Amino acid sequence: MGVSLAGFESLAVVERDRWASDTIRENQRNGFPLVQDWPLWSGDVREFDWSGIPEDIDLVAGGPPCQPFSMGGRHKAFGDARDMFPATVDVVQRLKPKAFLIENVKGLTRSSFANYYQYILLQLEFPEVVRRDGETWPAHLKRLQEEKTSGALHLNGLTYNVVPTLVNAANYGIPQKRERVFIVGFRADLGVEWSFPSPTHSYDALLHSQWVTGDYWDHHRIAKKHRPEIPGRMVNRIHKLSSELLPQEHKPWRTVRDALADVPDPRKRGAESFRNHNFQDGARAYPGHTGSPLDLPSKTLKAGDHGVPGGENMMVRDDGSVRYFTVRESARLQTFPDGYTFHGAWSETMRQLGNAVPVALGRVVACSVAEQLALTQLRHLASQRYRKQA
Incomplete structure (x- = not known):
């Protein structure tokens, strides 16, 4: 909803939880405008058919389940079947969006998850460096670290400039002390310079x-x-x-x-x-x-x-x-x-x-992403006009 308020049009809304899906459908039947035209698909994101979604879309946004990293969860990270970060990376690799916006719990940044958190960020930075059959995640992390230090993919592969930020929602006008991690990435070829919105x-x-x-x-x-x-x-x-x-x-x-x-x-x-x-x-x-x-x-x-x-x-x-x-x-x-x-x-x-993510906080972050994407498009159009004139 925050992303919709920021001006994005949804090409797919994937929601596994049946009660949350029923809530969306009920509001669609009631004519609630923000969700009225959402193309809702209720099910596991790993089973969704992405063939109808074009590459180079503006944004992939979502919240992988927080329970593997939550203080109230089981703290198993990669060992938890609900860890959907691998699926998130797969979607980014498939669609090659200009940007992505991901939210999760503060627990993701705990020292006990330090290596796995680095692993998540590097996968999002280099989504085409996929895990091999039978490869453990620590071995995959080692390959990703080598890829980052070599700099080879930065020249012609799919890479993202990734900015993780720990945020207290109260600092953005939300009446709740809710600390969450936002991971925002822009495709490296766009040359975007972005930082997280300043507290208000x-x-x-x-x-x-x-x-x-x-x-x-x-x-x-x-x-x-x-x-x-x-x-x-x-x-x-x-x-x-x-x-x-x-x-x-x-x-x-x-x-x-x-x-x-x-x-x-x-x-x-x-x-x-x-x-x-x-x-x-x-x-x-x-x-x-x-x-x-x-x-x-x-x-x-x-x-x-x-x-x-x-x-x-x-x-x-x-x-x-x-x-x-x-x-x-x-x-x-x-x-x-x-x-x-x-x-x-x-x-x-x-x-x-x-x-849920507080709607107003989602809007703040999504608006800042939309602004950078719009500026990138303007720069691209200006460059095309310059070349035609030349």
Whole structure:
């Protein structure tokens, strides 16, 4: 959806999860514009027929399953049958897109995966240096390293300039502290110079708005007597902020309260006007399972292996009590439009949301890629006109 908002038209949308596929189909039946014309294919990406997709398309975008690398997963990487990075590289090698955009969990960068992470990046840099039958991945990594140092393929083979970046979604206006890895690559022959978009929001700007100017509380119409006290551990930092000039381009982190300001409690009048906004009972707090405060971005929403991990999917209300986020509230935290509905039971829809990329963050990254591709096309057209004139 973020890629669509950036102006790309999808030639294929491949989704293995049947519940997520049903959600897309339901929104297509409802006429939701962003997904209305998606050519959805529900199944394993390794079984998709790519013959109908031309080479040299603008973009391949996707998120290989994160469970092989997730803190909540099994940590098996290459040994996990759900590792779809080999399939991702295969698609890039087949389609030779001008660019690719891949998202995965922060766990991919852990020291225990260091060699495999390097292996992934080198495969994406040299997708035509394919793994041989019976070759182990460490042996393939060695060949890729030799290819990189030799520089031979850079002259005439298919290569990509690959830029991996660890990102906190909160720094881009997402009301959620969600750290993820984005791997962006441009085909080397295009000569693109690209860097990851600069952050637009910051924690310091939020603290300044809350505790120096008070604008945050004024915006939410919270009287001074009802405002919380400055956390003791933050006093020195806030005192320092009161005497500093913050970067003008940084806005305050968006909080849970910001994101849900106009969404009524699911048990109160008016809640029925919001889709997927039903109360879910059973939330309780205990050590390590404490929920998200209203006046910070939420904790990372997670899918979990067995049901929904309640600690990440609870809010802590002003009176200290906790309750689960509804599906609609979770969708707000993931920056899905309110008109987009989710198919399935509560646990299933929350799993879809926990696996998702925040729509607004996807749009930010995809827009920066689209801008570079457009500039490349303009340079190409200008060069053609120059040659004709000459």
